[in-house]
Amino acid sequence: MNKLAIDGGTPVFQPGELVKLIPVWPPAYPETDRKLIDIHHSGLWGLCGKYEQLLQKEFAEFQDAKYAVWMCNGTTTLECALRALGVGPGDEVIVPGITWIATAAAALYVGATPVIVDIDPETLCIDPAKVEAAITPRTRAVIPVHLYSALADMDRINTIAKKHGLHVIEDCAHAHGAKQHGKGAGSLGDYGSFSFQLSKLMTAGEGGCLTTNDERFADLVFRISHIGNSKLFPEEPLQVGLECHQYRFTEFQAAIIYDQLRHQPENRAKRQAAVKIITDRIADIPLVQLQKSSYDDDLRDYYFLAFLLQEEHLKPGVDRAWIFDALKAEGISIGTGWGHPLYKSVAWNVPQDRYVKHDTEVCENVMYRRLMASLHAFLMADPQVIARWAEGFRKVLLAATK
Numbered sequence: 263m264n265k266l267a268i269d270g271g272t273p274v275f276q277p278g279e280l281v282k283l284i285p286v287w288p289p290a291y292p293e294t295d296r297k298l299i300d301i302h303h304s305g306l307w308g309l310c311g312k313y314e315q316l317l318q319k320e321f322a323e324f325q326d327a328k329y330a331v332w333m334c335n336g337t338t339t340l341e342c343a344l345r346a347l348g349v350g351p352g353d354e355v356i357v358p359g360i361t362w363i364a365t366a367a368a369a370l371y372v373g374a375t376p377v378i379v380d381i382d383p384e385t386l387c388i389d390p391a392k393v394e395a396a397i398t399p400r401t402r403a404v405i406p407v408h409l410y411s412a413l414a415d416m417d418r419i420n421t422i423a424k425k426h427g428l429h430v431i432e433d434c435a436h437a438h439g440a441k442q443h444g445k446g447a448g449s450l451g452d453y454g455s456f457s458f459q460l461s462k463l464m465t466a467g468e469g470g471c472l473t474t475n476d477e478r479f480a481d482l483v484f485r486i487s488h489i490g491n492s493k494l495f496p497e498e499p500l501q502v503g504l505e506c507h508q509y510r511f512t513e514f515q516a517a518i519i520y521d522q523l524r525h526q527p528e529n530r531a532k533r534q535a536a537v538k539i540i541t542d543r544i545a546d547i548p549l550v551q552l553q554k555s556s557y558d559d560d561l562r563d564y565y566f567l568a569f570l571l572q573e574e575h576l577k578p579g580v581d582r583a584w585i586f587d588a589l590k591a592e593g594i595s596i597g598t599g600w601g602h603p604l605y606k607s608v609a610w611n612v613p614q615d616r617y618v619k620h621d622t623e624v625c626e627n628v629m630y631r632r633l634m635a636s637l638h639a640f641l642m643a644d645p646q647v648i649a650r651w652a653e654g655f656r657k658v659l660l661a662a663t664k
């Protein structure tokens with residue numbers, strides 16, 4: 263085996279080399295340039311222009327839903343969904359312990375109490391058994407997150423929700439284009455919330471979309487996010503006292519997403535091919551396991567490429583921190599995603615009496631000991647670059663294995 267770079271050997275990538283080999287994310291498509299210039303000169307920069315209207319139909323279809331309501335980001339979509347459901351003070355909303363703060367903050371924004379529960383150790387998505395155990399007479403909704411593009415177990419979550427009369431809002435911020443049993447994310451539960459923030463697999467810098475099959479709900483969410491205006495039933499009066507906001511999307515964002523939608527399948531295929539190169543190369547090494555999706559037939563993508571350390575295979579004296587350092591010396595950057603479970607994130611500046619946290623042993627174990635994750639952009643590099651990455655990963659993993 264080649265000598266490790268951390269021990270003075272030749273690194274797989276020279277310092278700063280890999281970054282230069284990764285295409286810029288997000289990609290700039292020539293056809294989008296033309297659209298943006300046309301919009302710029304048209305004066306029609308917002309207020310549900312041509313591309314937003316097209317996306318209301320096409321993105322909904324892409325996720326197998328009937329309606330898609332566009333907003334300024336994927337936090338407001340969650341908040342508006344809860345508001346439209348009448349969730350508020352005294353109500354509880356169940357969320358997973360590993361997610362971005364928005365999933366739980368949305369409950370706080372409507373005055374409800376987020377209830378944080380543990381995750382499944384293999385999919386890293388909310389554990390359905392823990393959802394059921396956390397239900398109280400105050401529980402109104404559950405927000406499963408398709409974490410890092412692995413899909414939550416929607417069969418079990420929907421069964422539990424039905425039994426207890428709960429609403430299911432899928433947080434699909436990482437799951438554009440994903441499917442479970444052939445059906446699109448965002449139409450598996452009752453409602454789907456998508457983010458188009460800069461790091462996401464589809465992005466307009468910022469942006470959000472709420473998907474649903476329920477016409478009345480789509481209209482209500484539209485009203486709540488568009489200062490009371492209705493798209494589907496404009497002749498009907500606004501419900502007195504309905505708290506509405508100005509959370510609109512722009513036509514520039516819509517044009518960018520319109521083109522990305524057309525490129526999404528090819529981009530996903532490229533990421534899937536890259537993951538196959540990597541997982542094939544380390545298939546004989548039991549030290550790490552790829553984050554699983556809930557079902558074998560899940561059509562998934564990779565917002566983060568996430569591996570879980572199988573600590574029983576670690577060489578004595580070696581831990582995850584050593585692996586990170588050894589990879590860094592090889593010119594490969596890998597980390598722990600957000601670094602902390604939701605409730606320990608610096609951005610979670612919430613007093614303890616405003617939320618409930620159940621036992622989150624798996625979240626802690628995953629975040630602080632086992633997770634090794636890398637954001638998706640590098641997966642768009644050429645296969646030769648990915649093969650070198652895989653070689654470096656293999657080299658370090660073999661050295662860390664007992």
Ligand SMILES: Cc1ncc(COP(=O)(O)O)c(C=O)c1O
Pocket residue numbers: 334335336337338361362364365407433435436456457458459468469470
């Ligand atoms: C799981 C999850 N939910 C919701 C959001 C919120 O999306 P936005 O940043 O568009 O408000 C994000 C964004 O990072 C996220 O990762």
